[in-house]
Amino acid sequence: MIRALRSWFRSLFQRSTVEAALDDELRACVDILTADKVAAGMDRGNARRQALVELGGVESVKAGVRENWHGARLASLAWDIRGALRSLRRHAVLSATNVALMALSVALASTIFAVLDAVVLRRLPVPNPESLVLISEVQPDTPSGRQGLTAPLLVELRQRAGGDITHLFGFSGLTLAVGSGESLHPGRVFGVTGDYFAALGARAAIGRLFGRDERDLVAVISHGLWQSEFGGDPGVLNRTFRLGALSVPIIGVTSAGFVGTQPDSSWEAIMPLETFQRARGVSGTAAAVDRQEAGARLRAGVSVEQLASRVNDVWPSVVEAARPPAIAFDEWQDQRGARLQVTSLSTGLSYLKNLQPGLARGITTTFALASVLAAATCLTIAMLAVARGVRQQRHSAVMLAMGGSRARVVRPYLIETAVITAVGGALGLVVGASTVELAAWYAPGDWRIGIDGASASLGVLVAAVAGAVSALVGGVVLARVPVAAVFRQDPRATQPHVRLRMGLLTAQLAVSIVLVHYGVVYVTHLAGLLRVPVGFTVDGLQVFTMSGTLPRRNLTRDYFQQLLDDVRQIPGVGAAGLTGSNAPFSTLADFSRPVSSGPRELRAATRCVFPGYFEALGLPLLAGRDVHWDDTTAAVVTANVAAELYPGSSALGRTIRTSDQRAWQVVGIVSDVAYTSPRVRADPIVFPPCLEWRKPYPNIVVTMLTRSARSLDDLVPDVRLAVARLGAHYLFMSASQSEFVEESLRDERLLATVSGVSGGMILLLTSVGLYGFCAYMLTLRQRELAIRAALGATPRHLGASLLAETSKVLVLGLAIGAVSTFTVRSLLASLVVELAVPTLWSLTVAVACMALVAVGAVAVPTTRAARQNPASVLRLD
Amino acid sequence: MTAAASRSRQLRGTLDLLVLKALSIEPLHGVGIFRRIRQITNDAIEVSYGSLFPALHRLEEGGWLDADWHVSPHNRQAKYYRLTRKGRRRLEQEEREWRRIVGAVTAALESS
Numbered sequence: 003m004i005r006a007l008r009s010w011f012r013s014l015f016q017r018s019t020v021e022a023a024l025d026d027e028l029r030a031c032v033d034i035l036t037a038d039k040v041a042a043g044m045d046r047g048n049a050r051r052q053a054l055v056e057l058g059g060v061e062s063v064k065a066g067v068r069e070n071w072h073g074a075r076l077a078s079l080a081w082d083i084r085g086a087l088r089s090l091r092r093h094a095v096l097s098a099t100n101v102a103l104m105a106l107s108v109a110l111a112s113t114i115f116a117v118l119d120a121v122v123l124r125r126l127p128v129p130n131p132e133s134l135v136l137i138s139e140v141q142p143d144t145p146s147g148r149q150g151l152t153a154p155l156l157v158e159l160r161q162r163a164g165g166d167i168t169h170l171f172g173f174s175g176l177t178l179a180v181g182s183g184e185s186l187h188p189g190r191v192f193g194v195t196g197d198y199f200a201a202l203g204a205r206a207a208i209g210r211l212f213g214r215d216e217r218d219l220v221a222v223i224s225h226g227l228w229q230s231e232f233g234g235d236p237g238v239l240n241r242t243f244r245l246g247a248l249s250v251p252i253i254g255v256t257s258a259g260f261v262g263t264q265p266d267s268s269w270e271a272i273m274p275l276e277t278f279q280r281a282r283g284v285s286g287t288a289a290a291v292d293r294q295e296a297g298a299r300l301r302a303g304v305s306v307e308q309l310a311s312r313v314n315d316v317w318p319s320v321v322e323a324a325r326p327p328a329i330a331f332d333e334w335q336d337q338r339g340a341r342l343q344v345t346s347l348s349t350g351l352s353y354l355k356n357l358q359p360g361l362a363r364g365i366t367t368t369f370a371l372a373s374v375l376a377a378a379t380c381l382t383i384a385m386l387a388v389a390r391g392v393r394q395q396r397h398s399a400v401m402l403a404m405g406g407s408r409a410r411v412v413r414p415y416l417i418e419t420a421v422i423t424a425v426g427g428a429l430g431l432v433v434g435a436s437t438v439e440l441a442a443w444y445a446p447g448d449w450r451i452g453i454d455g456a457s458a459s460l461g462v463l464v465a466a467v468a469g470a471v472s473a474l475v476g477g478v479v480l481a482r483v484p485v486a487a488v489f490r491q492d493p494r495a496t497q498p499h500v501r502l503r504m505g506l507l508t509a510q511l512a513v514s515i516v517l518v519h520y521g522v523v524y525v526t527h528l529a530g531l532l533r534v535p536v537g538f539t540v541d542g543l544q545v546f547t548m549s550g551t552l553p554r555r556n557l558t559r560d561y562f563q564q565l566l567d568d569v570r571q572i573p574g575v576g577a578a579g580l581t582g583s584n585a586p587f588s589t590l591a592d593f594s595r596p597v598s599s600g601p602r603e604l605r606a607a608t609r610c611v612f613p614g615y616f617e618a619l620g621l622p623l624l625a626g627r628d629v630h631w632d633d634t635t636a637a638v639v640t641a642n643v644a645a646e647l648y649p650g651s652s653a654l655g656r657t658i659r660t661s662d663q664r665a666w667q668v669v670g671i672v673s674d675v676a677y678t679s680p681r682v683r684a685d686p687i688v689f690p691p692c693l694e695w696r697k698p699y700p701n702i703v704v705t706m707l708t709r710s711a712r713s714l715d716d717l718v719p720d721v722r723l724a725v726a727r728l729g730a731h732y733l734f735m736s737a738s739q740s741e742f743v744e745e746s747l748r749d750e751r752l753l754a755t756v757s758g759v760s761g762g763m764i765l766l767l768t769s770v771g772l773y774g775f776c777a778y779m780l781t782l783r784q785r786e787l788a789i790r791a792a793l794g795a796t797p798r799h800l801g802a803s804l805l806a807e808t809s810k811v812l813v814l815g816l817a818i819g820a821v822s823t824f825t826v827r828s829l830l831a832s833l834v835v836e837l838a839v840p841t842l843w844s845l846t847v848a849v850a851c852m853a854l855v856a857v858g859a860v861a862v863p864t865t866r867a868a869r870q871n872p873a874s875v876l877r878l879d
Numbered sequence: 880m881t882a883a884a885s886r887s888r889q890l891r892g893t894l895d896l897l898v899l900k901a902l903s904i905e906p907l908h909g910v911g912i913f914r915r916i917r918q919i920t921n922d923a924i925e926v927s928y929g930s931l932f933p934a935l936h937r938l939e940e941g942g943w944l945d946a947d948w949h950v951s952p953h954n955r956q957a958k959y960y961r962l963t964r965k966g967r968r969r970l971e972q973e974e975r976e977w978r979r980i981v982g983a984v985t986a987a988l989e990s991s
C-alpha cells in the first residue's frame with residue numbers, strides 16, 4: 003500500500019525524476035548491448051545502431067513502461083487536458099464562439115425557467131390554492147369576454163350556492179393617492195367583501211384582519227408598507243392611513259409574504275369594499291352596480307365543473323333577487339351575463355388568463371420566441387461541434403494509423419468539449435443571474451422572479467445536454483474517420499459531414515427566418531402605432547390627477563372656474579382643462595356603453611368635461627361649440643359618433659341618449675381622437691358637461707390637463723400651490739402625457755423589444771453558422787480552388803461560384819422558414835395566443851435582412867479564399 | 880473478456896514467471912535478465928525488450944521486485960532488479976500453478 007502510494011506520488015509529482023531514471027536505465031541497456039557488440043569486433047557506430055534496433059526503439063519501450071506506472075491513466079488524462087487546452091488556445095475564435103453560445107443557451111434556459119416558474123407555474127402562496135376559483139359573468143361584448151360581479155349578486159350567490167363553497171369573496175383594485183402623512187403617493191389598494199382573508203388563509207402580523215361583517219371605516223396594510231412607511235413600528239395600529247380624501251384607521255398588518263389574489267402586484271392596503279367605494283366617490287346606485295372580481299373556495303370533494311353547474315342553475319334567481327330598486331328590470335337583465343364561468347385561480351397561469359389577458363399574450367409570445375432562439379442556439383452549437391470534429395480529422399487519422407484506439411482518438415475532443423461546456427455553463431449561470439434580474443425588472447408587476455436552485459439546475463442540465471450532443475456529434479465524426487480517404491484527400495471522406503452540416507444549416511436558417519420575421523412584424527407594428535395620429539398634440543401636455551376633500555358639495559361651479567383660472571395664471575401655462583374622467587391613455591379599460599339616437603345605435607364611451615378641456619387637449623372643434631358652464635343637456639361628440647348616428651346630415655342640435663337613459667343635445671363636434679390607446683385609433687366618445695352629468699355631486703377625483711413648455715418637475719410645485727390654495731382638492735399624481743402614451747403601448751413595446759432582440763441575436767447566430775459552414779467548405783476545397791486560380795480563374799469568378807453553391811442552402815432554408823412562419827402562427831394561435839399578423843411585406847423585409855447578413859457572412863471567407871496565392875496553397879499541401 | 884485479452888493476460892503471466900525465475904538466482908539488470916531467460920529456456924523463448932521492460936516496471940510497481948543502481952562489469956551504472964520476499968512467494972505460487980496446469984493439460988493430451 004505504502005509502495006503504491008509512493009509510486010502514485012512519484013508518478014504524478016516527480017514525473018521528471020521518474021522519466022530521467024527510465025531514460026538512464028534504457029541508455030545503460032543500449033550502452034551494455036553496444037559494448038558487447040564492440041567486444042565481439044563490431045565498430046562502435048554499427049554496434050550502437052544494432053543495439054538500438056535490438057531494443058526496438060527507445061521511445062516505444064518508454065511508452066510501454068509508462069503504461070505500467072501507477073497513475074498512468076491520470077497522467078495520460080492530464081496530457082490530454084493539456085492538449086485540449088492548447089487546441090482551444092490555437093483556435094481561439096472558434097473556442098470563444100463555442101463558449102459564448104453555450105453561455106447563451108444556459109442563460110436563456112435559466113431565464114425562461116425562472117420566469118416560467120414565477121409567472122406561470124408557481125401556485126398562489128396560500129393554503130390549498132387548488133381549491134380557489136374565480137367566478138365571472140360571461141360577457142361576450144367585453145374585450146376579455148368576462149366581467150366581475152356586483153356585491154349584492156355575491157350575497158345572493160352565497161345564499162343559494164353556499165353548499166358547494168366554504169368561502170365567497172369579492173375583490174377590486176385601484177391605484178389611489180395613499181400615505182401616512184401629508185405626503186401622498188400613488189399606491190395599489192384593494193376593496194374586498196365577504197370572507198376574503200379567511201378564504202385566503204391570511205394571518206395578521208399584528209392587530210387583526212376583518213371579515214364579512216365589518217362595517218367600519220378601517221384598513222389593513224401590507225407587511226411591506228408597514229416596514230417601509232412605518233419602520234415596523236407596532237404602534238402603527240393607533241395611526242390613520244390617508245386614502246385619497248379619507249383618513250382610515252389601521253387595524254392590522256398582514257403577515258410577510260401575503261400577496262392576496264394578485265401574484266404580480268405589490269399592494270399597500272386592503273379595506274372593506276364600502277370604505278374603498280367611499281374613497282373612490284362611488285355611492286348609492288353606482289355602488290350597487292360596481293363590479294368586483296369574485297373568488298371562492300371549493301368545499302372538499304366539489305370540483306370546478308360541479309360548482310359551475312351549481313351556480314349556473316341558481317344564476318337566474320340570483321340575478322332577480324340582487325336587482326337594485328333604482329334600476330329597471332329589463333335594463334338590469336341586459337347588463338347581466340348569460341351565464342357564470344368558474345375557473346381555477348391557483349396558479350399564475352390561471353391568474354394571467356383570467357385577469358391579465360394582455361400580459362398573458364406578451365409572456366406567451368416571449369416564451370415562444372425565447373424557446374425558438376434557444377433551439378437555434380443549440381443548432382449552432384451542433385454545427386460548431388461538427389466543425390471542431392472535422393478540424394481534428396487529419397490528426398485523428400494519423401493517430402489511428404499509428405495504432406491508437408478510437409476511444410483514445412476521441413478523448414482529447416471530448417475533453418475539449420467538456421472544458422467548453424464547463425466554462426460556457428458557468429458563464430451562462432452568471433449571465434443568467436443578470437438576465438433573470440433584467441426580466442424581473444422588465445416584467446410588468448412584481449412577480450418575485452429570481453434565480454433559484456431549480457432554474458440554476460435547469461441551466462446546468464441544458465449545458466450538460468448541449469455538451470453531450472456536441473460530444474456525440476463531433477465524437478462520431480472523429481471515431482468514424484476513414485483513415486485512408488483522409489490521407490488521399492478523397493472528398494468522399496468528408497461528404498457525410500457536409501450533408502450533416504448542410505442539414506443543420508438549413509434548419510437554422512428556417513428557424514432564423516421565423517424569428518427575424520416576427521421581430522420585423524412586432525417592431526413595425528410598434529413603429530406603426532407610434533406614428534398613429536392620435537388626434538391631439540402629445541408634446542407639452544401635462545396631466546395632474548387630484549382628489550377632493552370631503553364634503554364634496556363644496557365642489558361647486560365657482561370653485562372649478564376659480565381653479566382653472568388660477569392654474570391658467572401660472573407663468574408658462576398656455577391652456578388648462580378639467581375632466582371628471584381619465585386622461586387620454588391612462589387606462590386601457592373599456593368604458594364604452596350603448597349610445598342611441600332614434601333607431602341608430604353604437605357603443606361609445608361617456609367622458610365628462612369642463613369648459614376649455616378641448617382647447618387644453620388640443621382637440622380641434624370641427625363644428626358647433628364647446629360645452630358651457632351653464633349647459634344642462636348639451637354635449638359634444640366625436641366626428642365618428644356624429645357620422646355613425648347621423649350619416650349624411652349634421653348632428654348639431656340632434657338628441658342622443660346615453661346608456662343611463664339621459665338625453666343630450668349635440669352642440670359641438672370634435673375631431674376623432676385615440677383616447678384609450680393608439681391601437682384603437684379613434685374612440686367613439688360623448689362628452690357631457692361634468693357638473694350636469696355627475697349630479698347631484700360633482701366628481702371627487704378630477705384630472706387637469708395643462709399645456710406648457712415648462713418641464714413637469716418645474717410646473718408641479720406651482721400647480722400644487724394653486725390647487726391647495728382653494729382647499730378643496732389636493733394633487734396626488736402628475737405625469738407628462740407622453741408617459742401615458744408609452745405606458746399604453748406597454749405590451750407592444752415588450753413584444754417589439756423581445757422579438758427585436760431575439761431577431762438580432764438570431765441574425766448573429768446565423769451569420770456565425772453561415773461563416774463557419776462557408777469557411778469549412780473552403781478548407782475542403784482549398785486545393786481545387788488553388789488549381790482553378792492557377793489556371794486563370796479570377797477571385798471574382800471563384801467568389802461568385804462559391805456564393806452560388808452556398809445560396810442553394812440559403813434559398814432552401816429561407817423557403818422552409820417562410821412557410822413555417824405562417825404555420826407557427828396558426829399553431830400558436832390555436833394553442834395559446836393570437837400573434838401579430840405577418841404579411842408578405844414583413845416577410846420580404848425579414849428575408850432581405852437575412853439575405854444581407856448571409857451574403858456578408860459568406861462573402862468574407864470567400865473573398866479571403868479567392869485571393870489566396872495558389873502557389874503557396876499547393877506548396878503547403 | 881475477449882479471446883485476445885485473455886491471451887494477452889496469459890502471455891503476460893508467463894513472462895512474469897520467467898522474469899521472477901531469472902531473478903531467483905541473483906540480481907540482474909535488464910540485459911542480464913533478457914539473456915538469463917534465453918539461457919534458462921535453452922534459447923527456446925526470446926522476449927523482446929519492448930515487453931521485458933514494461934514487465935520489469937510492472938513487477939516493481941507491484942512490489943514483487945526491488946531495484947538498485949550498481950556498476951556493471953562493463954563499468955557502467957545500471958539498474959539491477961532483485962526479488963523481494965513477496966516476489967519470491969509469488970514465484971513459488973506461480974510455479975505450483977504452472978506445474979498443475981501443465982500436468983493437467985499433459986494428462987489430457989496423453990489420454991486416449
